[in-house]
Amino acid sequence: QSALTQPASVSGSPGQSITISCTGSNSDIGTYNYVCWYQHHPGKAPKLVIYDVSNRPSGVSHRFSGSKSDNSASLTVSGLQAEDEADYYCASYSSTNTLVFGGGTKLTVL
Amino acid sequence: QVQLVESGGGVVQPGRSLRLSCAASGFTVSGYGMHWVRQAPGKGLEWVADIWANGNNKDYVESVKGRFTISRDISKNMVYLQMDSLRAEDTALYYCARDMAFYVYDYWGQGTLVTVSS
Numbered sequence: 001q002s003a004l005t006q007p008a009s010v011s012g013s014p015g016q017s018i019t020i021s022c023t024g025s026n027s028d029i030g031t032y033n034y035v036c037w038y039q040h041h042p043g044k045a046p047k048l049v050i051y052d053v054s055n056r057p058s059g060v061s062h063r064f065s066g067s068k069s070d071n072s073a074s075l076t077v078s079g080l081q082a083e084d085e086a087d088y089y090c091a092s093y094s095s096t097n098t099l100v101f102g103g104g105t106k107l108t109v110l
Numbered sequence: 111q112v113q114l115v116e117s118g119g120g121v122v123q124p125g126r127s128l129r130l131s132c133a134a135s136g137f138t139v140s141g142y143g144m145h146w147v148r149q150a151p152g153k154g155l156e157w158v159a160d161i162w163a164n165g166n167n168k169d170y171v172e173s174v175k176g177r178f179t180i181s182r183d184i185s186k187n188m189v190y191l192q193m194d195s196l197r198a199e200d201t202a203l204y205y206c207a208r209d210m211a212f213y214v215y216d217y218w219g220q221g222t223l224v225t226v227s228s
Contacts, residue, residue: 038155040155046218
């Protein structure tokens with residue numbers, strides 16, 4: 001059982017927007033602004049798409065955005081494209097000096 | 111360019127040991143925290159261990175404490191994960207990752223597969 005809770009799957013049509021939630025606790029998301037999101041295509045290395053809650057690394061599309069409220073974080077992907085279909089993982093620094101991940105969300109572009 | 115290449119995975123019996131290696135290029139490991147993250151078959155990502163840029167601080171997920179040891183060799187620009195007393199639940203694809211800030215992984219390797227089975 002993962003420390004952070006994500007929906008198992010979300011889906012959307014090309015051009016639409018989707019939001020993936022990530023629920024933690026006061027020991028992680030609720031206390032620290034060290035929330036990241038990773039995109040993972042099976043068989044490839046995970047790719048950082050959001051860090052420190054809402055920052056986008058250089059080269060990542062502006063269609064990816066992140067936010068946080070209380071003990072939960074969210075990743076929004078707007079203008080869905082076929083290439084966005086992947087697994088997405090949230091991660092947060094924890095008060096136990098460790099990093100905790102969510103269980104992952106499979107994004108399907110219909 | 112930055113590259114991380116893991117090696118050392120394989121099939122090993124429960125209770126035995128294995129050492130994973132992560133060869134870094136395009137940067138020096140002494141300037142960054144380096145982490146190991148694993149993914150068990152059909153499961154999500156799990157952070158395993160880290161070694162800070164200073165080389166002195168190391169952290170481990172509770173399930174591997176006392177069994178796994180992370181280390182680095184600056185002269186070879188390598189990071190290692192010594193895994194002892196392996197268990198079936200350690201079966202996973204192990205990734206090496208570079209920490210660009212504070213538990214933010216900007217580069218990952220392709221992973222090396224560890225299978226613990228009798």
